[in-house]
Amino acid sequence: MSRHLYACPLRWSDMDAFGHVNNVVFLRYLEEARIDFTFTTAGEVGEKAFSEGSVVARHEIDYLKPLVYRPEPIMIETWLTRLGHASFTVSYEVKDAETLYVRASTVVVPYDLAAARPRRLTAGERAFLAEYLEAVPVAA
Amino acid sequence: MSRHLYACPLRWSDMDAFGHVNNVVFLRYLEEARIDFTFTTAGEVGEKAFSEGSVVARHEIDYLKPLVYRPEPIMIETWLTRLGHASFTVSYEVKDAETLYVRASTVVVPYDLAAARPRRLTAGERAFLAEYLEAVPVAA
Amino acid sequence: MSRHLYACPLRWSDMDAFGHVNNVVFLRYLEEARIDFTFTTAGEVGEKAFSEGSVVARHEIDYLKPLVYRPEPIMIETWLTRLGHASFTVSYEVKDAETLYVRASTVVVPYDLAAARPRRLTAGERAFLAEYLEAVPVAA
Amino acid sequence: MSRHLYACPLRWSDMDAFGHVNNVVFLRYLEEARIDFTFTTAGEVGEKAFSEGSVVARHEIDYLKPLVYRPEPIMIETWLTRLGHASFTVSYEVKDAETLYVRASTVVVPYDLAAARPRRLTAGERAFLAEYLEAVPVAA
Numbered sequence: 001m002s003r004h005l006y007a008c009p010l011r012w013s014d015m016d017a018f019g020h021v022n023n024v025v026f027l028r029y030l031e032e033a034r035i036d037f038t039f040t041t042a043g044e045v046g047e048k049a050f051s052e053g054s055v056v057a058r059h060e061i062d063y064l065k066p067l068v069y070r071p072e073p074i075m076i077e078t079w080l081t082r083l084g085h086a087s088f089t090v091s092y093e094v095k096d097a098e099t100l101y102v103r104a105s106t107v108v109v110p111y112d113l114a115a116a117r118p119r120r121l122t123a124g125e126r127a128f129l130a131e132y133l134e135a136v137p138v139a140a
Numbered sequence: 141m142s143r144h145l146y147a148c149p150l151r152w153s154d155m156d157a158f159g160h161v162n163n164v165v166f167l168r169y170l171e172e173a174r175i176d177f178t179f180t181t182a183g184e185v186g187e188k189a190f191s192e193g194s195v196v197a198r199h200e201i202d203y204l205k206p207l208v209y210r211p212e213p214i215m216i217e218t219w220l221t222r223l224g225h226a227s228f229t230v231s232y233e234v235k236d237a238e239t240l241y242v243r244a245s246t247v248v249v250p251y252d253l254a255a256a257r258p259r260r261l262t263a264g265e266r267a268f269l270a271e272y273l274e275a276v277p278v279a280a
Numbered sequence: 281m282s283r284h285l286y287a288c289p290l291r292w293s294d295m296d297a298f299g300h301v302n303n304v305v306f307l308r309y310l311e312e313a314r315i316d317f318t319f320t321t322a323g324e325v326g327e328k329a330f331s332e333g334s335v336v337a338r339h340e341i342d343y344l345k346p347l348v349y350r351p352e353p354i355m356i357e358t359w360l361t362r363l364g365h366a367s368f369t370v371s372y373e374v375k376d377a378e379t380l381y382v383r384a385s386t387v388v389v390p391y392d393l394a395a396a397r398p399r400r401l402t403a404g405e406r407a408f409l410a411e412y413l414e415a416v417p418v419a420a
Numbered sequence: 421m422s423r424h425l426y427a428c429p430l431r432w433s434d435m436d437a438f439g440h441v442n443n444v445v446f447l448r449y450l451e452e453a454r455i456d457f458t459f460t461t462a463g464e465v466g467e468k469a470f471s472e473g474s475v476v477a478r479h480e481i482d483y484l485k486p487l488v489y490r491p492e493p494i495m496i497e498t499w500l501t502r503l504g505h506a507s508f509t510v511s512y513e514v515k516d517a518e519t520l521y522v523r524a525s526t527v528v529v530p531y532d533l534a535a536a537r538p539r540r541l542t543a544g545e546r547a548f549l550a551e552y553l554e555a556v557p558v559a560a
Contacts (some may be wrong), residue, residue, distance in 0.1 A: 008428040012455045013302060013448060017295040017349075018253060023196040024167040024293065028433060031164060033474050035432045040491050055203070056163040062198050069297075113158060149289040152315045153308060153444065155437040155490070162433060168293060175292045180351050209437075211320050297531060301478040304451060307444040335483070336443040342478045393438060 002131060004041060006022035006033040007073040008094075014069060021067040026102050027059065030092055034106065036089035037090070037132075047128050053113035053125055057087060074101065080133040081105060086120045143270060144181060146173040147213040148234075152171060154209060161207040166198060166242050170232055173216040174246065177230070177272075186267050193253035197227060199242035214241065220273040226260045228269055282411060284321060284383065286313040286352040287411045288374075294349060301347040306382050307339065310372055313356040314386065317370070317412075327408050333393035337367060341384035360413040361385060368409055422551060424461060426453040427493040428514075432470060435487060441487040446522050447479060453496040454526065457510070460558055467548050473533035481524035494521065500553040501525060505539045508549055 008029045016022040039051035067074070074096055082089035087109045094102035112119045121129070156162040156259045179191035207214070214236055222229035227249045234242040252259045261269070288309045295300040319331035347354070355377055362369035367389045374382040392399045401409070428449045436442040459471035487494070494516055502509035507529045514522040532539045541549070 011448065011452055012459070013296055013304065013451060015297040016293055017297065017299050018193065018195075018251075019297050020195075022171075022293060023199070024164060024171060027164040027167055028431065031433060032431055036491065039432070053158065053208070055158075055160075058200075058201050058202050059163070060198075063196055066195070071456065111158075151312055152307065152319070153311060153436055156433055157435040157437065157439050159437050164433065168291065168558060171293060172291055176351065178293070211316070298475075298531075300475075302451075303479070304444060306446040307447055307494075311444060333438065335440075338480075339443070340478075340480050343476055346475070372541065377549070379424050391438075 001134060004037040004078040005133060006035070006036045006076045006078065008032055008076050009073045010067075010069050010071075012069050015034075019068065021069065021120050023063060026061065026063070026094065026104075029074070029094060030059075030061075030104055030106060033078050033092060034090060034108065037078050038108070040073060042125070042128050045128055047122075047125050049095065049122070050110065053111040055109050055111045055118075057107040057109050059104065061102060063102055065099050067101050072096075074091050078132070080129055082107075083126065083129055083133050084121075086110070086118055088121070091134075141275060142219075144177040144218040144272060146216045146218065147270075148174045148216050149213045150207075150209050150211075152209050159208065160211065163203060166201065166203070166234065168242075169214070169216060169234060170199075170201075170246060173218050173232060174248070176207055177218050178248070182265070182268050185268060187262075187265050189262070189265065190250065193251040195249050195251045195258075197247040197249050198243060199244065199246050201230070201241055201242060203242055205239050207241050207243050212236075218272070220269055222247075223266065223269055223273050224261075226250070226258055228261070282359075282415060284313070284317045284358040284412060286316045286356045286358065289353045290347075290349050292349050293340040297300050299348065301342075301349065301418055306341065306343070306374065306384075309356060309374060310339075310341075310384055310386065310389050313358050313372060314370060314388070317358050318388070322405070322408050325408060327402075327405050329402065329405065330390065333391040333417075335389050335391045335398070339384065339386050342383060343366060343382055345379050345381045347381050358412070360409055362387075363406065363409055363413050364401075366390070366398060368389075368401070371414075378385070421554060422499075423454070424457040424498040424552060426456045426496045426498065428452055428489065428496050429493045430487075430489050430491075432489050440487065441489065443483060446481065446483070446514065446524075449494070449496060449514060450479075450481075450524055450526065453498050453512060454510060454528070455489070457466050458528070462521050462545070462548050466547055467545050469545065470530065474530040475529050475531045475538070476546075477527040477529050479524065481522060483522055485519050485521045487521050490518075498552070500549055503546065503549055503553050504526075504541075506530070506538060511554075 014021045041124040077093045078090050081091045089107050091105040109118045154161045154165040217233045218230050221231045229247050231245040249258045294301045294305040357373045358370050361371045369387050371385040389398045434441045436446040497513045498510050501511045509527050511525040529538045
């Protein structure tokens, strides 16, 4: 059992006119963490299909502390809280050494772009994802 | 009792490399609907303080159908499902005549930017918001 | 001879932490004006190929006045200052009734996405574009 | 005489529906390089005022090769090609070991946000910037 770690670089323009990283931009950070997890890390072990199509079915996100731009990246920990046959749920914490900024979760659905419809997870994908699962799997 | 309607213009760049409006961008559309509701519409009846500071505490969002760029705007209906003393919850439907694309809700907290902390809703703000409330109010 | 007019909606998030519409976002506005011109307007007279692939080879942009978010759109006037055989240059003014905010120009190259290379303009495309040309054409 | 180097991280969402990093996003990359140069690097030698206000007066940008998302950053070299008394021009190359993607330049104007007007460069700022100057200075 392990968690995926992603050091997420900020951009100055992630701040809005109120001088904080905009709430919408945190969803962008979560996307980058998922890309690093399901495209790059999964691709390194031979599971490349997520990068050819996957869609988000649902997000839940709680904002705990405001964040201001700085050159240092923030850390995003990602793990699975559900592993179904046609979808899975990733959970995240966005933080640095002192502060937890955001808790969130996303339901991801593998998608066949050519056929324009959801598809089931392959056995290889499930084996890759299962290593990050921290809760009892529930069928989708 | 009424709902706030916002005709939200799309941008071609809202689509990602998969050729659909990116999931994160829908949160941007919701922000625009909230700005139109709590900055512009509230401002027209004399309640200007939201535009001087308000933060998002939580989002929930369900993606029902994919959306592709087109010149015509999409409609966003916004109403309240909770009205507390220091926060309120808005719910949304993003749709056009044929299709419901997204359902979502957001917990909004009025914020004093100068003092850098949340503040309570004023009586005037609560009166403005109460007209859009479709559920029993619960204290925050 | 005519100019293409586009009423460009702003988004509150177009502002940066300095409280003005960010300089990069004006390029996004220009893109929207070009999309409206070369995808939508050209598509209405049967020229649909620009929307299947076109790339930007160069921008020049001068910022004359700062712009702050408001609900009203800004106007973008677009016309051609050069019409070549494999590229053309559009010029723009971003303004409202009182103020000229930005002057810019862009070199656009029609692009064959499948073949991954530039292509020449068709006779139909040149006829469409020629109506907006305000300067002597120069071969690309 | 030296050049400022910035390793610019890409985001998957920087690509548009044509599957390349969108032309507008390169201006965002240039902004990040300038922030790193004029906010972070200048700040480390005690020149903090750029981060309290500076505006872009002009961009020129040439797109030489298309770029597709990858986890590795691209390199941005930044140096000065003009150092005036109230503005300066930075030039950039966006590249990796094999490819030069973009050449660009930007006229930057220090700005007093509180007074809402341009200001002159201080002696300290000019000394910092002069180390990066590769052409004969011309008064603004």
